[in-house]
Amino acid sequence: MKTALVTGGSRGIGRSICIKLAAMGYYVLVNYKSNLQEAEATLSLIKENGGDGELLQFDVAQRDDIKQVLGGWITGHADDIIEVLINNAGIKDDSLMAWMKDEQWDNVIKTSLEGFFFVTRLVLDGMMMNRYGRIINVVSLSGLKGLPGQANYSAAKAGVIGATKSLAQEVGRSGITVNAVAPGFIKTDMTEDLDEKELKRMIPVNRFGSADEVAYAVGFLASKDAAYITGQVLSVNGGLYS
Ligand code: NAP
DSSP, X not given: OOEEEETTOSSXXXXXXXXXXXXXXXXXEEEESSOHHHHHHHHHHHHHTTOEEEEEEOOTTOHHHIIIIIHHHHHHTTTOOEEEEEEOOXXXXXXXXXXXXXXXXXXXXXXXXXXXXXXXXHHHHHHHHHTOEEEEEEOOHHHHHOOTTBHHHHHHHHHXXXXXXXXXHHHGGGTEEEEEEEEOSBOSGGGTTSOHXXXXXXXXXXXXXXXXXXXXXXXXXXXXXXXXXXXXXXXXXXXXXX
């Protein structure tokens, strides 16, 4: 069984990625943190489109949780190698750095940066034995250029970009590619408090992007044909950053 794992697959960009990978023929493990109803909705959409998958609840910010749930799944499915891993789960908790609380720093770093590390390390073993794998990390424009009020988020995403480039060099010989996708402003719950009318003036294509547009880029990097692309960051931002 060709399997893909999408962290944060219950909503937004992650949901679109789950649907895309299912359409590409993958059995999709839909990870979520706490929103069971939305995760079930993602799974229903996968099935309505003729695909299949299952829910896998764990908190990517809790390494023991990852070990227990994801590690348990891997041990119990020795023949079902996870071929595609999408590290998508993420949160933001913005504040100017002078006023940023310890928890704001810790939570964002734990979710995006540490989550990437602990999930990926677990999944790598199977990919290396299988000598095939696609790892795609959802980062952000904020991790490339930095944004005021997002020192925690920019640091986490920039950290993942660095790790993407390192890991790509470590596992290229094993048939595994490691890339990042850096969205700009995408319409999801994460951006619902932003004023699109005001912000779109800065964006060359003059609108926020959709989750499906990010999923399209992820699907491309996850395809077999993208075998010679690794260690790259693909921006999906309507031309906002160049
Ligand atoms: P979203 O709509 O807020 O959805 C976040 C997803 O991540 C949910 O599925 C959530 O699960 C999951 N999640 C959060 N914390 C988690 C944890 N500790 N463990 C497991 N799952 C967790 O966000 P989004 O806009 O789709 O963002 C997806 C990714 O794209 C994030 O990494 C974000 O930083 C990045 N991004 C987004 C934008 C944008 O404009 N939207 C721009 C650049 C980058 P629950 O449903 O259970 O809470």
